Amino acid sequence: MTLKTSKRIVWIGITWCFASIFIGFGVGQLTQDVGYQTLHDEASDRLLSSIHRVRGELNAYHYLPFLLTQNEDVIQQLTSPHHSIDENLAAKVSRYLEQTNLVAGASGLFIVNRAGLTVAYSNWRDQQHLAPDEFADLPLFQLAEKGEEGRFYENSPDKRAYYYLSAPIYNRSDFVGAAIVRIELSSLLSESDTLPDELFTVSDDTQHIFMASNEQWLERSLDRIAEPSYLSLTNGVQAQLWTLNQQRYIAHQVRLDDLGWTFTTLISARLNERFASLIGAITMAGLWILGVILLFLRERRLKHLSQRETRAVLARNEEQQRSIIGNTEVGLLTLNTRGEIGFLNSKAAQQFNLPLSQAIGQKLNDLLLDVEPDSALGKGLMQLHRPQFSPIIGAEAKGVSHGQTPFPALISLRDMHHSEDNAFLVTVVDISRRKQLEQALLDANESLEHKVKERTQALEMAQQELIQTSKMAALGRMSTAIVHELNQPLTAMRTYIAISKQLLHDPELVKENLTLLDDLTQRMAIITSQLKTFAYKKPEQLQAVNLQTAINQCAIVWRARLEEDNISLTATGLQSNHNVLADNARMEQILVNLIGNACDALQDQSNKQIYVHSEQNDLKSLTITIEDNGPGIPESQREHLFEPFYTTKPMGQGLGLGLSIVAAIVRDLQGSIHVDASPYGGARFILTLPSTDTN
DSSP, X not given: OOHHHHHHHHHHHHHHHHHXXXXXXXXXXXXXXXXXXXXXXXXXXXXXXXXXXXXXHHHTTXXXXXXXXXXXXXXXXXXXXXXXXXXXXXXXXXXXXXXXXXXXXXXXXXXXXXXXXXXXXXXXXXXXXXXXXXXXXXXXXXXXXXXXXXXXXXXXXXXXXXXXXEEEEEETTEEEEEEEEXXXXXXXXXXXXXXXXXXXXXXXXXXXXXXXXXXXXXTSBGGGTOOOEEEEOTTSOEEEEEEETTEEEEEEXXXXXXXXXXXXXXXXXXXXXXXXXXXXXXXXXXXXXXXXXXHTOOHHHHHHHHHHHHHHHHXXXXXXXXXXXXXXXXXXXXXXXXXXXXXXOHHHHHHHTOOHHHHTTOBGXXXXXXXXXXXXXXXXXHTTTSTTOOOEEEEEEEEOOTTSOOEEEEEEEXXXXXXXXXXXXXXXXXXXXXXXXXXXXXXXXXXXXXXXXXXXXXXXXXHHHHHXXXXXHHHHHHHHHHHHHHHHHHHHXXXXXXXXXXXXXXXXXXXXXXXXXXXXXXXXXXHHHHHHHHHHTOXXXXXXXXXXXXXXXXXXXXXXXXXXXXXXXXXXXXXXXXXXXXXXXXXXXXXXXXXXXXXXXXXXXXXXXXXXEEEEOSSSEEEEEEEESSSOXXXXXXXXXXXXXXXXXXXXXXXXXXXXXXXXXXXXXXXXXXXXXXXTSSXXXXXXXXXXXXX
16 A cells, blocks of 8 residues: 555544534434434324323213203202202202212212302312302303203312313203313322423413423413523424423413413423434444444445346346246237237237247237227327327236137226337236126015015005004093093083983972083083094184182082092192193093092092192192002002003903093193192092183
8 A cells, every 4th residue: 555545544434534523413413303302293192192081080070960950859959949948859859969979089079059159069068168159240141041961161260170071950941050060270180190311291371280290380371480492393393391400391282262271291302302313323433433444345346236136136136027027917018009919928829829939019909909090099009100099007908818708808008108119018918707706696576576575565455454454452541431432521520411401300400400401512612622633633712710719610520429439529728729721621630530540540549538739839830639548559550551542440440541541631731741640549630730810
């Protein structure tokens, strides 16, 4: 080695050393920049994950206020008058809220009446800390009054941060109060929800932090934790850097407009900075090692080795291509610009039943049957020599197999820019099997359509038979209902006629009985009209019916039986202004059926008592209670009492239509009826009907 060569190597080495330092420093900076980009993206992902977790935690309580609105005890407490609230019911509601909150994990559950006053509280054992009217002026209660779901965030320096959910409570269509759920935001997420190198805060528009992975940050202002700085990254992103305890963090913030909260995620950049320094040092060391290696390599030797490797790779690639083309299950051909075959593989020769030597030079048109000039394939073959050639994908054609039946094929034609002699590549796929399956599928579809048509005709015939059967059943039920409803007034008429025969010597009493008989005939005419109205579910014009008058009329109908069976009928709570929005016939029909059933239930009792009680709920409804001291109705039978043809009486003593008709009339009058056990030992029927005040 000459001196000149040695000096050149020294200068190359010094230059390489400085270049290595410069490149290593640049690689370190680039690695740090890429790391900051990754951390910035990761901070964004974690921020979205944190938002998702917070929303998930809040949504986990979304069902809770609606669950409370469905509790019957809650509705009963809100609808009961203030002076008559049952203390046992209030305690039951409070325990229900307490038990529900133990499962849900909220800060508190509240039941608020329509005036905005808290009437029940899940933490009822600590009620000394409860302000009864704390929700009256809050927006979430005002939304509940409008029938909407309410959400509200509250945070003040002297209180904890809370998030409220509310839902309206209705008794039928009347707003009676609201169910409110309170969530303490500072305990919404646990420390296990964040990663070790992640810091997380949530603050409101006043920069007040109410949720954080570090409990020391709670109740502090966001701008007092750290002073942020900004760093421009190579991808154009302005990364936000926070310095906490002499350690830098990548920060990402976003404000949610629907909540008015700002979510901040901080990820430590310590590992990224160390990794960038390590990569820079490794890069400099690697470049030094590479420089030393390059000094001992010979350019000529590298050139020869490269040439030999290139030739070996080309040979392997060519052999691999021949193997792929020869063993493929698709026919492959190459065409020149005149459409002549320059090459075809063994699969294509097998498809067209041609030896390789005979196929070379033939035109592809000669191997295809009936190619229309206007088809895509025909136009493509005519444009092979033109610059505006467009590839053809999956064109169907029939291939000519010499000495055999033509076969259906899919033809694709593409140009090969790297080839001069064979400028186009043709693929031929035999689709004979697919065509056979398509034909089989068509045959199966035709057979299936024929079977469906036959089954449809059979179903139509069966439907006609079912319609006829339903008509006959409806006719039988209607006639049975008429007989049942007319039986009671007919019995009363026979009784009055018998009494009149005994009182022929007293014309005044006979006249009174004849008046009653005339009323009964009028009632029978109205009953037949009511049965028609019931069948078509079209109630007639409703009017104010005095309940006291209707009960007196019913007592006249059953007077003979009450006296004969020694039954005491007691009415309490009746007022002259107790009027039901109904009509006289149907109101009397309800009372006659219910009192008649009570008489039947008292046959085996010694002291026979029937009680009728009326109570005005409000200006819109009236409750009528009819009960007896008979044996009562088992609980297992109560849910079936209002079903047609269901009866608890012995065979031959009832058809089970009376209570079904009563229930239908009550529904037409927009009321409700249900049965319960009476404190007197028998059955209690409770009717709630719309009322009207005529005073």
